[in-house]
Amino acid sequence: MKKVLLLLSLFIVVTMSAKAGTTALVDTGKVAAPAPPDPPLVFSGSVDTYYKYDFSGHNNIGFPGAGGTYFANEQNSISIGMIDLALKKKVGKAAFVGELSFGPRSDASIPNSGYHIQNLYVSYDVTDKFNLTAGYMATFLGYEVISPAGNFNYSTSYLFSYGPFQNAGFKATYAFSDKVSLMAGIFNNYWNTYTSFRPIGESDAASGDVSTFGAQLMVAPAKGWTAYVNFLTGSYSGTEIDLTTAYQITDAFKLGLNAASFTAPHNGGGFEGIALYPQLAVSKSVTFGLRGEYFKFKQGGPDVKSFTITSNIKAGPLTFIPEVRIDGASIDTFGFTKGDGSPTKSAGQFVLAAVYAF
């Protein structure tokens, strides 16, 4: 009985409190309308799992550093990607985002082992058009992202795999209009690390610096078309110029493009490439897409062409992603191998992934 009474009392107290909260500004006909409330604490994220089969019988494409690209690297296995949990809150002009991730995809995406932060930053709207942001953020370069919920394809491109994943720094963004904005910022001397650092062996091993400069020009030339021209340069991390654009040409057809050129520091080579992303929605739950990429290492290095046919089949918050990918390199020592382990110019794989985004 006591429990019942307690519950009833609690209910009455909560009801009264809620009512009191909503009647703080009583409209008697002579008061200002209440300001819209701040958005709630927003919680979102995703989990993903996949099965992959490389046609050689062993892993080829999902093998970064040896001619491959990131993620989906476990052969003939039902494997997990990552669980991604993000919190966002904005009060007035101030906001924060904190995004944590756990799992093999997370581990591969953050070089600092044992770290699990994808995004952690605070931002402040100085005016409606001018924003300041500081912290550790997903990089502003490139078409693809780490979160599987943010990509159409489950496997990733060479341009994504060899470019930056995250940058820690401070940036200012000014929106001239809905169609044009400019971002400029300073970032830690190395990509993908929470702190700046100086390599052991250099004269000052005590600390790194915030010596990378980045800028992004956004233009929206037509309805549904957005283009980003990105620039990131630093004496430690090199220089990358990147164009990322997407155009929703019709309700059903979207075309994306990513082109980039990277020059490593101290004449250490680099890469350049271009990727096209045509996508066609054939129904409200099924979309087909192709990723065609050409990627080349500078200073006479090899090149690779990659074609990925992907479908996104949506069932509410769950997306099934079947995908077939064929890569062909200019040399047989690019990193791909046949079933018997001998080098070859080409590799192919099938992936079936399931991504649940909430």
Added chain:
Amino acid sequence: MGERLYIYTMKKILFIVLFLLFAGIASAQKNQLSLDEHNKYVYYEVVDLPGISADSIHRNSNAFVEITYPKNKSRQISITGILVKDKFLIYSPIAKHESGEIAYILNIECKDSKYRYWLTDFVFTPYERNRYSVYVPVNGINIPLESAITKVSQKELNGYLEQTSAFCTQLGSRLKQYMVEDHHLIIPDKQPTKKIVTDKW
């Protein structure tokens, strides 16, 4: 025996209260949109204000739009009414993050002793999560609510219609409150905090 009967009665009361509460919430979320002669969703209401002149009603509706949409440059004011374009957010039923926005047009027309208002031209733009873990509009996708069934599931559409209806109902209620008297934008005095002297009791 008597105590068991008392507990049973209390349980019944509690269940009835909870049932009424949830029934109230459910009915508040019910879709109250209609279709107009062009088969477009519309939230429409005529409100009587006996004895109040069209000028006063028009002035009040002006003040309402002024304070509800302070930075909105789309408003068009005519002799008999006001039109304003705006949008509101739609939230995901699972995680309560933004899942889209719905653009709409609010019309208010005034006559002696009555006014009418309607919200229509609802256009849905889905949101997607960007690389910074922030939900932003999907560029280039604008779906009239009437044809949204070709792009989203019935369950999703029902959710959007319910949230649209709830928004319209809330906006209509605020408008009604606002129309009943002449308005001067006065911020209410802050209630003084009650002081307690603790050394005298």
